[in-house]
Amino acid sequence: MSAHIPTTIICAGGGGVGKTTTSAALALALARKGKTVLVVTVDPARRLAHAMGVEIDERVQPAHVEPEVEGKLFALMPEPRRSTPTFAEILFEGRPDDLARVMKNPVYLTMADAAASMHEIVSLVLIARAVEKQKFDYLVIDTAPSRNALDFVSYPGRLAVLFEGRAVGWLGGLARRVNEEGESVKDPGMFAGAQARIEALFARILNPRLLRELAQLFADLALVKDRFAELARTSETLLLGSRSRYVLVAAPSGSAQADAIFLHKKLTKLEQRPVGVILNRSDESPPPWLEVLRKSAGGWPALGAAIAQVDLELKTRRRAGDRLSDGLKKAIGQVPQLRTPTIEAADPAVIVRGLATALTPSLEQLAGR
Numbered sequence: 001m002s003a004h005i006p007t008t009i010i011c012a013g014g015g016g017v018g019k020t021t022t023s024a025a026l027a028l029a030l031a032r033k034g035k036t037v038l039v040v041t042v043d044p045a046r047r048l049a050h051a052m053g054v055e056i057d058e059r060v061q062p063a064h065v066e067p068e069v070e071g072k073l074f075a076l077m078p079e080p081r082r083s084t085p086t087f088a089e090i091l092f093e094g095r096p097d098d099l100a101r102v103m104k105n106p107v108y109l110t111m112a113d114a115a116a117s118m119h120e121i122v123s124l125v126l127i128a129r130a131v132e133k134q135k136f137d138y139l140v141i142d143t144a145p146s147r148n149a150l151d152f153v154s155y156p157g158r159l160a161v162l163f164e165g166r167a168v169g170w171l172g173g174l175a176r177r178v179n180e181e182g183e184s185v186k187d188p189g190m191f192a193g194a195q196a197r198i199e200a201l202f203a204r205i206l207n208p209r210l211l212r213e214l215a216q217l218f219a220d221l222a223l224v225k226d227r228f229a230e231l232a233r234t235s236e237t238l239l240l241g242s243r244s245r246y247v248l249v250a251a252p253s254g255s256a257q258a259d260a261i262f263l264h265k266k267l268t269k270l271e272q273r274p275v276g277v278i279l280n281r282s283d284e285s286p287p288p289w290l291e292v293l294r295k296s297a298g299g300w301p302a303l304g305a306a307i308a309q310v311d312l313e314l315k316t317r318r319r320a321g322d323r324l325s326d327g328l329k330k331a332i333g334q335v336p337q338l339r340t341p342t343i344e345a346a347d348p349a350v351i352v353r354g355l356a357t358a359l360t361p362s363l364e365q366l367a368g369r
Contacts, residue, residue, distance in 0.1 A: 006038075006131065008139040008238045009367060010153075012267075013249035014259030015145035018280040018355075020045050021348065022249050022340075023142035024052060024065075024075075025355035029363055031069035032356065035137040038130060039063070042123050043144045044077035051349035058086045058122075060130045065349055074136075078126055083119045084109065090125050090231075091224045102220050107213045120144065120151075128234035138367065139238060150266045153239045246272050247366055248335070250328065251280040252320035257327050264332045274335050276366050277328060278359075282321025282339040283314055290314075317342060338362045 009026065013019040020041055027039035041048070044056045053064030054075045063073040078086065085103065092099035102108055127139065143150065221228075238244065246267055250260040260277065267274060290310060297304045325337055343354040359366070 004131075004135050005237060005241065005243060006136040006139050007243040007245065007368060008141065008241075009245045009247060010141045010143060010239065011247050011249055012143045012150055012263050013145070014254070014256050016253060017145075017249050017251040017256050017259075019145060019249040020048055020142050021351055021355060022278055022280060022359075023140050024048060024352045026247075026359055026366065027063075027073060027075075027138070027140040028065055028069060028352060028356040029359045030138050030140070030367060031073035032360070033363065034072065036072050036074075036135065037138045037140060038074045038076060038127075038134075038136045039140040039142070040076045040123065040127055041142045042078075042120055043142070044079075047348050048352075049075075049077050051347065051352060058082065058126055060134065065352060074134075076123075076126060076130060078119065078123050080119045083122045087122045087125065090122075090129060091228055092220075095223070098220055098223060102217070105213055105217050105220070107217045124235040124239075125228075125231050127238065128231040131234060131238065150263060150270070153270060240270065240272070243368075244272070245366070245368060246274045248274045248277045249280065250277060250324060252282055252317070252324045257324055257331075260328060261331045264335070274332075275368070276336045276338055276362065277332075278366075279321060279324055279328075279337055279339045280355075281317065281342045282324060283317045283341045284321070284339050286311070286314055287341060336365055338366075 011019055011023045011026070020043070023041065024039055027037045030037045038060060046056065049056050051065065052075050054061040054077060056077045056079050058076075058078050060074050060076050062071065063075045064070070065073065088099055088102050088108070092102060127141070130136075131139070248260045248263055250256040264274060290307065293303065294307055297307055321339055325339065328335070328337065338359070340355060340358045343351045343358075345351050345354070
């Protein structure tokens with residue numbers, strides 16, 4: 001495990017609340033303070049990747065969102081469709097022959113493609129490897145927009161237990177005890193008691209070819225089980241360690257309030273308490289530019305009518321934000337709330353920069369240190 005463990009901020013919330021943009025903005029705000037930050041998006045948005053000047057793949061890349069943070073802000077946006085090969089490439093790094101064999105194993109390909117949350121697992125492994133190779137002050141992790149988004153938090157610990165245990169090693173040993181016909185070798189010293197009966201059961205249930213492929217897969221995984229367990233433990237420390245901080249993100253739209261309450265309950269079960277709730281698009285006051293227009297509206301009836309329309313929309317947003325704020329206070333207690341304004345812009349980079357400015361006064365509360 002790396003000697004330097006960064007503070008990890010995990011942003012969670014339902015879909016459509018601006019969570020991915022908020023994660024990027026929070027990372028930018030920290031980078032503006034001189035911190036070295038890696039923002040990780042589990043469910044990458046291509047518009048946001050373009051705005052930050054990065055590509056969606058498994059590399060840690062410098063983000064180019066504004067010149068002042070060059071060399072301080074980095075981004076990792078793994079491509080979901082490459083989860084299966086990326087997983088194998090990381091585990092078998094430096095073992096090209098073993099990697100080639102695994103990538104051709106039909107059992108591995110079938111299991112990996114069907115595995116639930118494979119992309120989240122790969123993302124965590126990529127994060128752990130990034131922390132090993134580069135020193136960051138902060139990680140900002142944008143979770144998937146789902147009520148199940150926090151399930152991945154417990155994955156590393158479970159997987160570490162699996163790979164640290166005897167099961168993978170035992171199944172790997174099975175490959176060395178399967179002959180070309182897919183039957184167990186008759187060796188009384190190797191097959192004794194219950195173990196022999198279990199292995200014989202494998203041979204009866206599975207056809208010879210499948211048994212060979214399955215046994216070979218576990219033999220290959222046994223080669224890297226210590227490496228995987230190490231990465232999993234690093235991920236567990238990042239997500240559930242003393243420097244882990246959870247931020248809920250909501251907005252006055254749809255089921256965002258219910259999603260935030262649900263995720264808060266999940267955090268409670270994980271013995272984690274959110275350090276804050278960010279309420280996006282919950283304007284509390286008119287934007288400065290509106291006041292400038294208001295002073296210039298005299299003698300311009302059309303401009304005055306437009307300002308009145310904007311005022312009405314702002315009041316509607318403020319009331320919706322008030323309802324969301326009050327509902328969350330009743331449901332999850334006195335978790336600190338931060339209301340951010342609506343930032344209208346066609347360019348997502350402009351939104352990220354504006355939201356970073358809005359988040360800056362609350363950085364100590366959200367990020368600690």
